[in-house]
Amino acid sequence: MKSQNQAHLKEEQVIWAVIDEKELTGEDQQHLLECQLCKRKVEQLKAELQEIGETAMVSVPPLTKNITLPPEEVPQASYKSRWLPSFGAAAMAGLVLFVYFLGMETTMSPRFIALQSPDTPMEDEYLMEEIFEMVENPLSDALYQITGDNGGFDEDFLEFIVPDIQEDFQSNNFIEGGIKQC
Amino acid sequence: MATEKNNIALKVAALAEKARDGNRMSFQELVSIFQEDIHRLVYYRTYSQMDAEDITQEVFVQAYRKLKSLNDTQRFRPWLYSIAVNRCNDFLRKRKLLSLLQFKSAQEQEFMETGKGMSNNYNETIAKKRFWKQVRSLLDKLSAMEREVFTLRFMDHRNINEIAAILDKNESTVKTHLYRALNKVRKDSVFFQEYRESLS
Numbered sequence: 167m168k169s170q171n172q173a174h175l176k177e178e179q180v181i182w183a184v185i186d187e188k189e190l191t192g193e194d195q196q197h198l199l200e201c202q203l204c205k206r207k208v209e210q211l212k213a214e215l216q217e218i219g220e221t222a223m224v225s226v227p228p229l230t231k232n233i234t235l236p237p238e239e240v241p242q243a244s245y246k247s248r249w250l251p252s253f254g255a256a257a258m259a260g261l262v263l264f265v266y267f268l269g270m271e272t273t274m275s276p277r278f279i280a281l282q283s284p285d286t287p288m289e290d291e292y293l294m295e296e297i298f299e300m301v302e303n304p305l306s307d308a309l310y311q312i313t314g315d316n317g318g319f320d321e322d323f324l325e326f327i328v329p330d331i332q333e334d335f336q337s338n339n340f341i342e343g344g345i346k347q348c
Numbered sequence: 349m350a351t352e353k354n355n356i357a358l359k360v361a362a363l364a365e366k367a368r369d370g371n372r373m374s375f376q377e378l379v380s381i382f383q384e385d386i387h388r389l390v391y392y393r394t395y396s397q398m399d400a401e402d403i404t405q406e407v408f409v410q411a412y413r414k415l416k417s418l419n420d421t422q423r424f425r426p427w428l429y430s431i432a433v434n435r436c437n438d439f440l441r442k443r444k445l446l447s448l449l450q451f452k453s454a455q456e457q458e459f460m461e462t463g464k465g466m467s468n469n470y471n472e473t474i475a476k477k478r479f480w481k482q483v484r485s486l487l488d489k490l491s492a493m494e495r496e497v498f499t500l501r502f503m504d505h506r507n508i509n510e511i512a513a514i515l516d517k518n519e520s521t522v523k524t525h526l527y528r529a530l531n532k533v534r535k536d537s538v539f540f541q542e543y544r545e546s547l548s
Contacts, residue, residue: 181530185523186508211530214540215502222392222483222503225476229387231401233379233408238372
């Protein structure tokens with residue numbers, strides 16, 4: 167047996183003994199078993215820590231509130247059916263956009279698309295072209311065919327609008343004679 | 349004693365398993381087993397009865413909602429304690445921020461609250477207030493981790509293995525923090541006078 171004065175545990179070893187005796191070396195563990203003084207130190211520290219714990223326990227005010235659990239959750243629809251409305255809405259939105267863009271493609275002429283572009287000189291050029299076209303030919307091709315206009319003056323038409331002076335004179339006499347005859 | 353502990357552990361695991369499968373009554377039973385422990389744990393960190401009760405409620409609600417994520421029901425206790433410790437840390441962080449903004453610090457307010465509803469005995473109330481003041485001055489000497497392991501070990505009475513599970517640290521880390529904590533507090537705390545005398 168060792169002499170107690172020679173091999174007493176140091177303070178740090180006492181603390182380790184309180185935390186976990188297995189942390190001490192085999193020799194120190196053996197000493198702790200045999201040395202009353204060291205054992206008393208360890209027990210003293212343990213007792214004071216124990217006292218803190220026990221005093222704390224009785225110094226806590228009692229729990230006055232009842233613990234209430236949240237209400238039971240209503241079982242939700244399955245994963246598939248939960249996604250169904252969203253999927254339907256997305257499909258409908260996609261369809262609307264598809265129809266919209268399809269319509270735009272058929273109604274928009276390349277000229278109009280050119281007009282939509284931010285290229286301003288092209289836009290001006292197109293407008294001027296339109297104006298010249300309207301000046302030269304105010305009617306569309308279909309209407310122009312109906313008029314039967316060949317580009318020059320129709321003499322029969324002019325004669326009908328502005329009759330010849332001689333013809334006009336003869337017809338007047340004929341009318342006057344006719345009246346006289348009557 | 350050990351057999352009794354084992355029986356309780358088995359009972360808790362069985363209840364946790366049933367509760368995880370949706371049995372509300374089993375969870376209610378777990379609440380009745382742990383509510384005092386959790387309330388104390390929270391009070392040791394907040395020193396406020398009102399806050400401790402509110403946080404205890406929140407801890408059980410969170411545990412109830414997250415129970416399905418607990419794989420090993422035998423670890424229900426450390427799992428529940430870890431929820432409580434994390435809740436307390438969140439709360440203390442918020443309170444610290446608030447105390448910076450408010451004229452009257454949260455610490456003063458909570459100290460005034462301490463002792464309310466404890467007892468009608470004036471002397472007892474004073475003694476309890478004094479005790480908590482001493483505990484606070486003791487714990488204020490420690491870092492956050494040292495304070496946590498010290499409180500879990502000596503006030504919540506958890507063993508090293510459980511503390512490691514609660515804090516998600518390994519056992520040797522826990523022991524090291526505990527050593528540092530004890531080394532600091534034993535020197536000048538009013539609690540360890542007899543121990544210091546025994547050394548001299």
